[in-house]
Amino acid sequence: MSNPKQTLCPSVPHDWVGAQVFAVVGGTVEEPEVSYLDEPLTVTQEIVDMAAPVAPDEVFRMAGACATTGCGHYAHETDRCTLAQRTVSMAPAVVHMLPRCAIRLDCRWWSENGAEACRRCPQVATRDYAADQVKRTMAEPPRPHSAHP
Amino acid sequence: MKKDIKQHKAGRIGALDLAAAARQGVERALAARQAMTELTPEETMQVSGAATAAAKAIIKEPPVIGLVAVKEPTIAGFRPPIVVGLVATDQVK
Numbered sequence: 266m267s268n269p270k271q272t273l274c275p276s277v278p279h280d281w282v283g284a285q286v287f288a289v290v291g292g293t294v295e296e297p298e299v300s301y302l303d304e305p306l307t308v309t310q311e312i313v314d315m316a317a318p319v320a321p322d323e324v325f326r327m328a329g330a331c332a333t334t335g336c337g338h339y340a341h342e343t344d345r346c347t348l349a350q351r352t353v354s355m356a357p358a359v360v361h362m363l364p365r366c367a368i369r370l371d372c373r374w375w376s377e378n379g380a381e382a383c384r385r386c387p388q389v390a391t392r393d394y395a396a397d398q399v400k401r402t403m404a405e406p407p408r409p410h411s412a413h414p
Numbered sequence: 415m416k417k418d419i420k421q422h423k424a425g426r427i428g429a430l431d432l433a434a435a436a437r438q439g440v441e442r443a444l445a446a447r448q449a450m451t452e453l454t455p456e457e458t459m460q461v462s463g464a465a466t467a468a469a470k471a472i473i474k475e476p477p478v479i480g481l482v483a484v485k486e487p488t489i490a491g492f493r494p495p496i497v498v499g500l501v502a503t504d505q506v507k
Contacts, residue, residue, distance in 0.1 A: 274480065274481045276480025286432075289427060289435040289436055290442065290443075291425075291438045291442060293445075294446045300426060303427070304429065306432070312436075315433055315440075316436060316439070316440060317440075318444075320443075322478070322480070323439075323446070323476075324439035324443055325436070325439070329481070331481075332481055334484070335483060335484050336482055336483060336484060337482035337483075337484050338482055348479065352479075364425075365426055390446075390479070391478060392476050392477075392478050394446045395449040396477050401477045404477035
């Protein structure tokens with residue numbers, strides 16, 4: 266039995282169905298640096314325990330099926346992820362060479378924004394208590410429109 | 415906001431190195447939480463003013479850069495409700 270390929274969100278919570286760890290957030294408080302796994306790993310209790318006493322999404326980057334209309338970042342009008350768009354437009358590129366990434370071919374951020382998303386991804390921590398104002402603004406989903414056709 | 419791109423390393427790790435990388439990640443996350451609890455001078459002034467409302471206002475929530483599940487139907491967007499759970503049998507045609 267094979268499932269059709271799904272478009273992946275590169276920043277889901279650990280309890281998202283089918284979530285897989287594909288990177289670890291290291292670096293410093295001021296400058297998070299993401300290291301990418303050679304192969305994605307299914308989220309297990311053992312992996313969750315590695316993040317204790319903090320939340321898994323403060324330590325790991327996890328990918329899972331994009332929720333499209335079930336996510337506050339998804340734009341109906343364009344069928345695109347506005348979070349990825351804001352990341353590309355607001356965050357600085359932090360690498361020249363694209364990191365080797367095990368989920369890139371299925372990643373929504375990559376499929377919609379190409380290399381510009383990947384040059385910014387290595388500074389993203391899914392949940393970051395010390396995020397600067399730019400990242401806080403990036404993380405804010407757009408307000409719903411007052412009318413929808 | 416300019417950053418020296420060359421200083422940033424997007425590393426690679428194998429599955430065997432995961433635990434060590436995770437420990438470093440936990441240290442960073444704890445330091446980030448610590449930084450969050452340190453008040454700026456302006457915030458300290460707010461607290462010393464003993465105004466409860468002001469103290470509540472400075473509680474910082476971490477931003478989540480990632481999937482934000484839409485749990486409630488939004489009237490403005492006419493998003494249909496999603497029912498995950500029991501469906502009464504008399505509703506099943």
